[in-house]
Amino acid sequence: MTSSYPSMSERVFSNWLIIGLLLYVCGFYLAPSSKAQYLTLYIGLILPALYYTLFHFRRYFLDDQRALLWVALITIALYLPSLWVDGDVLDTLRKNLKCVLFVISLGVAVRHLHLEYPQLQEHLPALILAASLIALALFFIVLAREGVIFRGNHGMGNLGDNPNETGLALSVGFLVLTVSLMKKVRLSAALLCLPFLVAITLASSRAAMLGLAVTLPFAFLFHHQRNRLAALWLTLCLAGALTIVGLMLAGYLDAERLLSKRPSLWGEFLSHFPEFNLLSGSGLSGSVTVFSQVQDKKLEPHSLYFALLLRGGLLALALFIALIWLTVRKHGGRASRQSIWLYILLFGLTTQFFEGVYPVRPPNSFWLYTWLPILMILLKAQKAHAHP
Numbered sequence: 001m002t003s004s005y006p007s008m009s010e011r012v013f014s015n016w017l018i019i020g021l022l023l024y025v026c027g028f029y030l031a032p033s034s035k036a037q038y039l040t041l042y043i044g045l046i047l048p049a050l051y052y053t054l055f056h057f058r059r060y061f062l063d064d065q066r067a068l069l070w071v072a073l074i075t076i077a078l079y080l081p082s083l084w085v086d087g088d089v090l091d092t093l094r095k096n097l098k099c100v101l102f103v104i105s106l107g108v109a110v111r112h113l114h115l116e117y118p119q120l121q122e123h124l125p126a127l128i129l130a131a132s133l134i135a136l137a138l139f140f141i142v143l144a145r146e147g148v149i150f151r152g153n154h155g156m157g158n159l160g161d162n163p164n165e166t167g168l169a170l171s172v173g174f175l176v177l178t179v180s181l182m183k184k185v186r187l188s189a190a191l192l193c194l195p196f197l198v199a200i201t202l203a204s205s206r207a208a209m210l211g212l213a214v215t216l217p218f219a220f221l222f223h224h225q226r227n228r229l230a231a232l233w234l235t236l237c238l239a240g241a242l243t244i245v246g247l248m249l250a251g252y253l254d255a256e257r258l259l260s261k262r263p264s265l266w267g268e269f270l271s272h273f274p275e276f277n278l279l280s281g282s283g284l285s286g287s288v289t290v291f292s293q294v295q296d297k298k299l300e301p302h303s304l305y306f307a308l309l310l311r312g313g314l315l316a317l318a319l320f321i322a323l324i325w326l327t328v329r330k331h332g333g334r335a336s337r338q339s340i341w342l343y344i345l346l347f348g349l350t351t352q353f354f355e356g357v358y359p360v361r362p363p364n365s366f367w368l369y370t371w372l373p374i375l376m377i378l379l380k381a382q383k384a385h386a387h388p
Helices: 008-030 036-053 057-084 091-118 117-122 124-146 163-183 187-202 204-223 227-249 261-270 304-331 339-349 365-369 371-378
Strands: 290-292 298-301
Touching: 008 036, 008 091, 008 117, 008 163, 008 365, 036 057, 036 091, 057 091, 057 304, 057 371, 091 117, 091 371, 124 163, 124 187, 124 298, 163 187, 163 298, 163 339, 163 365, 187 204, 204 227, 204 339, 261 290, 261 304, 304 339, 304 371, 339 365, 339 371, 365 371
Parallel strands: none
Antiparallel strands: 290 298
16 A cells, blocks of 8 residues: 555555456446445445545645545535435435445545556456456346347346446447457457347447447547547537427427337426426436336436436536546547547447436446546546555
8 A cells, every 4th residue: 555564454445446346347347236336335435435535635635636526525515415306315324325425436446456457457347348258248148038129139237237238338348349449450359249239239229229320439549649540429419319309399200109208208207297397307216217107117317418407407417417527537538548538428428318317316327427537537646555
């Protein structure tokens, strides 16, 4: 650690934290269930993160432009809508406080990875690729057993909850694979692209396909230092999205069909929260689902941005955009080994228009392409210290 001979407690908490973090990252693909993934973070990160918060606060929170402190402050600010819920405020504050602890604990773990295991953090994308390859094999095992499902095939374990989540998670592995091919073309790696694409297609995740369509050209241009073309590509994507929205509003395109009934779902959420205010939202209550009369089942908002507006209004949306701005600024305008996290984040920001929940909620699969890449970029240490 900071000394040549770390104490026994330092070694125990360091190993505990890193093993917990690695298991949590692999768990996005290989956890037997979403609950097991949740427990991995709960057991593997919170106590050692508390140790480093108490005994190494300056090094973890105040060094490197106070990056982790800013993450903590923005997370707490996103938690504050708990104060204006319609109900028992103290109970709501108590229940949502653990979500703040989860985010900050993950931040401490990522910061520790950068500080003490710099070589390991460089290989974290390779770990994601390895885990996604195993998950890909399990996907085809489930496919052979169940056959093609019209509404989308899903994977095994944590990827078996929802075909959308299956397609999104496998897309991150595919993104890591394709970015590696930009650095060095290898036939074995290129051949792996096809089963990934087949699995993503069979999962019928249109959000994943859209995310890849936006991210891959950007990654190619940015990797080859064509920054202006990369920015132009994103501008064209945004202009195209606004055009489509305009055509939907004008009635030329069927928004319900194209967006899988998202507009009616969002309308039902607003009708369930008549106290909603555009500036401050409706508050961060415990429930994040409503029973949709249109789709005849309980559903989440299915949009990170709608969830931000619903729970915290424009204030919460502005805070999240500020966090993204800090992250992009920390990354800088030159491609590097760290850029894979920028591409994963762009993929997440694109797909989260139609997927995702409020950022300060219990850990979920969407953290793979929101909180994880944000923290990996934002908490990168200027001076790493090799683990003795």
